[in-house]
Structures are given as structure tokens and as C-alpha cells.
Amino acid sequence: MSYVEFDEFKDMANPQLELGMKFSSFKTFKLACRNWGIQNRRQIRFTTNDMKRCICKCQRFKSSNCEFRIFASHVGKDDSTVQIKSINLTHSCTKVNKNYHVTSDWLAEKYIEQFRVDPNWSVSGIIQRVKDDLKFEISRMKAWRAKKKAMEMMNGDEKSQYLKLHSYALELLKTNPGTTVKMTQHLGVFQGIYICLAPLKNAFNSGCRPLISLDGCWLKGQYKGHYFNCR
Numbered sequence: 001m002s003y004v005e006f007d008e009f010k011d012m013a014n015p016q017l018e019l020g021m022k023f024s025s026f027k028t029f030k031l032a033c034r035n036w037g038i039q040n041r042r043q044i045r046f047t048t049n050d051m052k053r054c055i056c057k058c059q060r061f062k063s064s065n066c067e068f069r070i071f072a073s074h075v076g077k078d079d080s081t082v083q084i085k086s087i088n089l090t091h092s093c094t095k096v097n098k099n100y101h102v103t104s105d106w107l108a109e110k111y112i113e114q115f116r117v118d119p120n121w122s123v124s125g126i127i128q129r130v131k132d133d134l135k136f137e138i139s140r141m142k143a144w145r146a147k148k149k150a151m152e153m154m155n156g157d158e159k160s161q162y163l164k165l166h167s168y169a170l171e172l173l174k175t176n177p178g179t180t181v182k183m184t185q186h187l188g189v190f191q192g193i194y195i196c197l198a199p200l201k202n203a204f205n206s207g208c209r210p211l212i213s214l215d216g217c218w219l220k221g222q223y224k225g226h227y228f229n230c231r
């Protein structure tokens with residue numbers, strides 16, 4: 001009998017857990033359980049958690065006699081794949097309004113694209129969005145920390161991208177002979193880059209009217225600046 005393999009890139013946002021499902025590691029399995037708890041407004045916890053097996057139960061398994069339980073272990077002695085060996089997803093307890101697995105790190109990662117689009121997203125806006133999407137209440141401090149972490153993640157991205165500019169310029173020149181790339185700097189600090197790709201240059205010279213119009217925009221993010229392109 002073949003069992004479903006959990007795809008951590010596709011399935012993690014809203015895990016559908018089932019008997020026999022396979023995971024690449026205990027770490028992935030636990031993350032999937034946490035996300036299942038968040039999506040279903042349940043507080044889960046791991047009562048057994050070692051290198052051989054992992055048992056996930058409801059936080060209220062004692063106080064409410066809730067029988068929710070997922071047991072996972074390795075597929076076999078020579079196979080480190082983790083598999084759900086028994087599962088009962090039914091809760092006899094009520095849903096929760098807070099979940100300690102909704103951390104500021106988790107929020108920063110979940111809403112990173114929203115932070116990218118709107119770096120000025122307000123703390124009260126974040127709180128309301130979490131309430132609308134997940135029905136959870138989070139504190140102002142948690143929302144603020146999530147925003148701070150998301151900004152750090154994005155700024156880190158931006159810095160690493162600027163560091164790749166020189167390699168990018170060399171690659172453009174190598175793969176597009178005839179291309180013009182000029183980079184300017186002042187005291188070792190990047191000031192700007194001009195790129196004219198060879199196919200566009202050739203097409204313009206061979207058939208276009210001698211008219212150039214420019215379009216531009218402000219660059220948001222950590223380093224600001226302007227971006228112009230020829231139309």
C-alpha cells in the first residue's frame with residue numbers, strides 16, 4: 001500500500017494529516033502538527049519527543065480528556081523516513097483563541113510578502129489581520145516583534161542582493177556579448193548601475209525611431225534610490 005508523502009513546500013501552510021503519511025524528518029512532522037493546530041484553532045503539544053518516536057496530543061488531554069493523538073515513528077529500522085502510525089484528529093475540547101505556536105517568527109514568515117508590499121503596516125493592522133485570518137488574538141508586543149523580524153529578514157535579503165551585483169554584471173557581459181554594463185561607486189560604496197542589453201541595443205539601432213522615453217520609480221526598502229528604464 002502506498003502512502004501520501006508530505007510536501008513541506010506545498011502542504012505546510014494548511015497540512016492535511018492522515019494515517020500513513022510520510023515526512024522527511026521529525027522536524028518537518030512537528031512543524032506540520034503545529035501548523036495543523038494553528039489552522040484548526042487547537043493547542044497541541046508533544047508529550048513524547050525523542051529520536052525514535054513522537055507523540056502529539058491536545059494541550060487539554062488531561063483537563064478535558066481530549067483524545068486527539070498523533071503517533072509517528074521511523075518507517076523501519078533502515079529507513080529514517082518518519083511516518084504517522086496512528087492518528088485521531090477528533091477533539092472533544094473547545095477551540096482556543098490563543099496559540100503559543102503563533103510566535104513572532106512564525107508571523108514574520110507567514111506575512112513576509114505583506115510586509116514587503118507595505119513596510120508601514122501598522123501594529124493594529126497586523127493584529128486585526130491575524131484575527132481575521134486565524135481567529136487568534138495576539139498582543140501588541142508580538143505584532144511589533146513580528147514586524148521587526150520581517151524587516152530584518154527583508155533587509156538581509158536586500159543586502160545580499162546588492163552584494164551579488166558585481167557577479168550579475170559579469171554574467172550579463174559573458175552571456176550577452178555587446179551588452180554595456182557600467183557600475184559607479186564612491187569610496188567603495190555602490191552608487192548606481194547602468195545596463196543596456198545587446199539585443200535591445202541592436203534592435204533599436206536597426207529599426208526604431210530615434211526617440212527614447214524614460215519611465216522610473218522610487219525604490220522602497222532599506223537603501224532607497226531611483227530606478228529608470230527606457231521604453
Ligand SMILES: [Zn+2]
Pocket residue numbers: 042058059060061066067068091092093094
Ligand atoms: Zn482537544
